[in-house]
Amino acid sequence: MGKLAVVEVKLLAREPGAIFTLLIPLFILLAFGSSIEPGDTVLLPMALAIAVGLVGLYLLPTTLATYRERGILRRMSTTPVRPANLLAVQVILQLVLTLTTGALLIAIAGTVLNADLPTAVGQIAVTFLLGTGAMFAVGLLIAALARSGRTANGLGVLLYFPMAYLAGLMQPTDQMPKLLARVGEYTPLGAFRQSMHQLWTDTTPSPVLLAVLAAYAVAISAAAARFFRWE
Amino acid sequence: MVLDGVSFSVEEGEIFGILGPNGAGKTTAVECVEGLRRPDGGSIRVLGLDPIENRGTLCEQTGVQLQDTQLPDNLKVWEALDLYASFYAKPCDWRELLQQWGLEDKRDARFGKLSGGQRQRLFIALALVGDPRVVFLDELTTGLDPQARRATWSLIKQIRATGVTVVLVSHYMDEVEELCDRAAIFDQGRIVTLDTPSGIVAEIDAEYEMRFTLIAGDLADVAGLPGVVRVTRNGDYIVVTGRGDFATAVTAQLARDHVLVSDLRIDRRTLDDAFIALTGQPFD
Numbered sequence: 297m298g299k300l301a302v303v304e305v306k307l308l309a310r311e312p313g314a315i316f317t318l319l320i321p322l323f324i325l326l327a328f329g330s331s332i333e334p335g336d337t338v339l340l341p342m343a344l345a346i347a348v349g350l351v352g353l354y355l356l357p358t359t360l361a362t363y364r365e366r367g368i369l370r371r372m373s374t375t376p377v378r379p380a381n382l383l384a385v386q387v388i389l390q391l392v393l394t395l396t397t398g399a400l401l402i403a404i405a406g407t408v409l410n411a412d413l414p415t416a417v418g419q420i421a422v423t424f425l426l427g428t429g430a431m432f433a434v435g436l437l438i439a440a441l442a443r444s445g446r447t448a449n450g451l452g453v454l455l456y457f458p459m460a461y462l463a464g465l466m467q468p469t470d471q472m473p474k475l476l477a478r479v480g481e482y483t484p485l486g487a488f489r490q491s492m493h494q495l496w497t498d499t500t501p502s503p504v505l506l507a508v509l510a511a512y513a514v515a516i517s518a519a520a521a522r523f524f525r526w527e
Numbered sequence: 528m529v530l531d532g533v534s535f536s537v538e539e540g541e542i543f544g545i546l547g548p549n550g551a552g553k554t555t556a557v558e559c560v561e562g563l564r565r566p567d568g569g570s571i572r573v574l575g576l577d578p579i580e581n582r583g584t585l586c587e588q589t590g591v592q593l594q595d596t597q598l599p600d601n602l603k604v605w606e607a608l609d610l611y612a613s614f615y616a617k618p619c620d621w622r623e624l625l626q627q628w629g630l631e632d633k634r635d636a637r638f639g640k641l642s643g644g645q646r647q648r649l650f651i652a653l654a655l656v657g658d659p660r661v662v663f664l665d666e667l668t669t670g671l672d673p674q675a676r677r678a679t680w681s682l683i684k685q686i687r688a689t690g691v692t693v694v695l696v697s698h699y700m701d702e703v704e705e706l707c708d709r710a711a712i713f714d715q716g717r718i719v720t721l722d723t724p725s726g727i728v729a730e731i732d733a734e735y736e737m738r739f740t741l742i743a744g745d746l747a748d749v750a751g752l753p754g755v756v757r758v759t760r761n762g763d764y765i766v767v768t769g770r771g772d773f774a775t776a777v778t779a780q781l782a783r784d785h786v787l788v789s790d791l792r793i794d795r796r797t798l799d800d801a802f803i804a805l806t807g808q809p810f811d
Contacts (some may be wrong), residue, residue, distance in 0.1 A: 300613070363599075371596050371598075374591035375614040
């Protein structure tokens with residue numbers, strides 16, 4: 297398992313896509329951060345949601361579907377190590393990548409951009425993990441259903457834009473049609489961004505939104521596990 | 528139903544061929560033996576173990592090269608071998624495999640940059656890295672150039688020389704003739720014959736031809752010799768078609784009659800002919 301993890305870390309580091317998912321939210325934060333007023337509570341939750349969305353909808357499903365398409369899971373199933381180990385290593389690795397990106401975004405916002413940071417570290421961690429859980433579940437479902445890495449990538453793109461729009465990542469929610477903004481709040485990415493936003497405005501995230509995120513994480517992962525094909 | 532009444536046993540230390548057209552059920556059969564697929568019925572024992580029940584134990588002692596599989600493009604050759612070696616309790620030294628399979632100078636090359644032949648050698652090395660007693664090689668030389676195929680064949684013989692049993696799935700007759708001690712021909716989910724390659728050829732007794740050009744003397748009654756089916760003559764160019772050992776009878780007759788011929792060619796009977804005779808369809 298140790299060696300598998302080391303090899304997968306190396307592969308991830310050699311994958312340009314992985315670097316991009318790290319750089320895109322960082323770029324957005326820095327590009328918009330310089331022109332934003334102090335005390336802003338919108339930008340950082342947005343950047344965090346973009347980071348989690350990119351890993352969950354692009355990187356995770358594309359990697360896993362490609363592993364299946366290339367017969368890597370199948371080849372592994374002829375060895376004493378079950379291919380489920382490879383999936384587990386990948387999910388953990390991408391979780392670590394997401395957490396690192398999140399920490400980096402918060403650190404840069406706090407230092408370079410002098411942004412206000414909430415003090416409820418425990419609540420931030422819980423919200424971040426629930427949001428990541430929900431988005432990873434969507435990614436796993438894509439990986440379960442897509443026949444090839446290319447299809448998974450396409451499905452990821454197809455889902456990313458409407459989800460990002462509904463989540464208020466394309467334009468702030470107060471400029472969106474009221475109904476769409478309201479619906480968007482209950483999508484996985486929207487609920488995540490909204491709860492993060494609540495944390496930044498120094499309120500506790502709504503238990504309903506956290507429950508929605510947890511429900512997505514559990515229900516969608518269950519569906520992914522049900523439909524996952526190893527070959 | 529993909530397979531019906533398929534039964535065969537492989538002896539320790541032999542190269543056993545599984546031949547057949549696409550869709551004949553050969554891959555399905557091998558997948559059941561490898562434990563990748565659960566059969567609806569029948570019984571399978573590999574090294575005395577059940578491929579499904581004793582999966583864990585068996586995986587330690589078997590190596591598999593699968594058709595149509597790849598590795599991540601960015602994985603380096605040594606990393607692949609090192610990683611797969613770590614999967615087994617008692618692996619070989621992968622550095623030796625690297626050398627044995629001529630991949631030493633490709634040690635740090637990424638999988639995506641390897642040629643077809645190099646990939647194939649890496650796959651064989653991966654199948655061997657667990658120090659298996661049995662290896663399954665599926666469509667090993669498909670897509671390789673003739674030189675790489677010949678090189679791969681000599682490597683397969685090396686595997687047998689170390690006492691490892693090899694099960695070779697192929698749709699190349701020449702490959703099976705060259706390598707296999709015994710082979711089973713699959714067609715429509717059944718085994719139509721199982722014997723040594725030369726045994727299969729002899730058993731089918733397909734027609735074959737000998738040709739020559741007459742230089743001096745008269746062609747006597749060759750058509751009446753045992754085994755001869757027909758004689759066609761076009762000027763001095765003669766084609767004799769027959770079965771069994773007719774060619775010996777014909778050449779002996781020519782010698783007795785003091786007939787001089789040139790360009791004598793006797794077509795070797797091949798598994799191809801046997802295959803067509805058995806399955807009623809040409810290969811591919």
